[in-house]
Amino acid sequence: MKMVGLKTLGSVVAMVVACNVYAQTNATDTASAAAAVKAGKHANHELGRKVRAALTKVQGLDVSHIAVRARGGAVTLTGSVPTEGQIGLAGDAAKGVEGVTSVTNKLSVVQQ
Template sequence: MKSVAILKTLGAALCLSVACSASYAQDNSASAPAAAMAAPATSAKKADRKLGYTVRKALSKAQGVDVSNITVRSHGGAVTLTGTVPDEGQIDKAGEVAKGVSGVTSVTNKLTVMQQ
């Protein structure tokens, strides 16, 4: 009797291990498109970050623009400037500098004058 119970247990363990290894070895073609889409999204984010950094650097080098309260965001070549500047003239100047950066397709200027 004991040998029959042992054989049943071993048989069940064998079936379980075969079932687990079969599901593990299945083709992951369904997840392949998701992995392929992750790489372009990552490179697009890197390009957006790099463009934002380049615009920020150009703004910091521009004479007469205080960049301490300006945030630069970019997405696919479109740049958005947000934050505050000390005077009205810096708003237009910052927009023109951002438009002059290579890779910028459009600029949305949401800068405001800082209340003192």
């Protein structure tokens, strides 16, 4: 009877140790994944800020109705500008920012 009890106790101890190691590994993976997501969001925010700054420096471009979204180097411009020529100006300025890999220009012309 003692032998069966020791085998059972040994099995329980082995399961507890295995679960504890698994939980620690998962916690580390989760923490590093969360840090990566946070770093990615920060990088996207910074790139969007750089593009917005570049747009404000373009002579003759009304940026008051332009929204900039950056994700992994891809930039999307949305909103409106008063003339057709400003759509191209905005796209060219965004393409010239370091870190921008592509630009999707969804700007439209609306008389303001």
